Amino acid sequence: xxxxxxxxxxxxxxxxxxxxxxxxxxxxxxxxxxxxxxxxxxxxxxxxxxxxxxxxxxxxxxxxxxxxxxxxxxxxxxxxxxxxxxxxxxxxxxxxxxxxxxxxxxxxxxxxxxxxxxxxxxxxxxxxxxxxxxxxxxxxxxxxxxxxxxxxxxxxxxxxxxxxxxxxxxxxxxxxxxxxxxxxxxxxxxxxxxxxxxxxxxxxxxxxxxxxxxxxxxxxxxxxxxxxxxxxxxxxxxxxx
Numbered sequence: 001x002x003x004x005x006x007x008x009x010x011x012x013x014x015x016x017x018x019x020x021x022x023x024x025x026x027x028x029x030x031x032x033x034x035x036x037x038x039x040x041x042x043x044x045x046x047x048x049x050x051x052x053x054x055x056x057x058x059x060x061x062x063x064x065x066x067x068x069x070x071x072x073x074x075x076x077x078x079x080x081x082x083x084x085x086x087x088x089x090x091x092x093x094x095x096x097x098x099x100x101x102x103x104x105x106x107x108x109x110x111x112x113x114x115x116x117x118x119x120x121x122x123x124x125x126x127x128x129x130x131x132x133x134x135x136x137x138x139x140x141x142x143x144x145x146x147x148x149x150x151x152x153x154x155x156x157x158x159x160x161x162x163x164x165x166x167x168x169x170x171x172x173x174x175x176x177x178x179x180x181x182x183x184x185x186x187x188x189x190x191x192x193x194x195x196x197x198x199x200x201x202x203x204x205x206x207x208x209x210x211x212x213x214x215x216x217x218x219x220x221x222x223x224x225x226x227x228x229x230x231x232x233x234x235x236x237x238x239x240x241x
Contacts, residue, residue: 003073020188024195080099
């Protein structure tokens with residue numbers, strides 16, 4: 001999928017990767033970019049339609065999607081990350097509410113539009129989806145769950161012509177990662193790599209120098225082969241499976 005003359009919806013569009021994705025989609029000639037933010041947004045480009053959107057609020061999701069006429073690409077980027085030690089269940093539930101169920105709720109609400117356009121879904125994740133960081137375990141758990149969501153959507157929606165992409169990013173120079181003392185990729189380059197990955201049909205997108213070395217081993221590895229084997233069962237009857 002190329003972005004030219006397409007309609008794109010980005011959640012968490014007010015800063016970081018989300019803001020960069022909005023600008024990159026505009027640069028690539030998007031016809032309409034719906035920018036979902038928790039606070040009111042003003043953008044100088046008339047192709048941008050701001051949407052007041054808290055992805056944990058079902059009523060706001062419904063109201064936002066009602067304003068979308070057509071949609072080719074949904075980018076589930078909104079996320080939360082807090083340091084924790086798994087001692088507080090409420091912290092884990094907060095991460096799951098945003099990082100997992102927020103993406104799920106947006107996808108379900110947009111699915112009729114995406115089915116109509118034979119569009120695509122992107123879930124912006126992290127390398128913590130496959131290897132947890134011990135000082136953000138709740139975040140890591142939620143990203144691992146959302147990674148499984150992306151893989152499940154890919155298998156379930158393939159018959160409807162809707163593709164699903166998972167972004168497995170390393171450290172990115174955003175407010176969320178400001179306390180991590182590691183080299184970070186600029187969000188602008190990550191946004192470019194994400195949209196390049198969608199255009200190239202990459203199911204898992206590794207958009208930065210930290211994650212890129214994992215791309216080839218992942219795509220040719222045993223876990224990816226197992227995913228494809230399991231996905232083939234989507235068209236089988238329960239008895240045959």
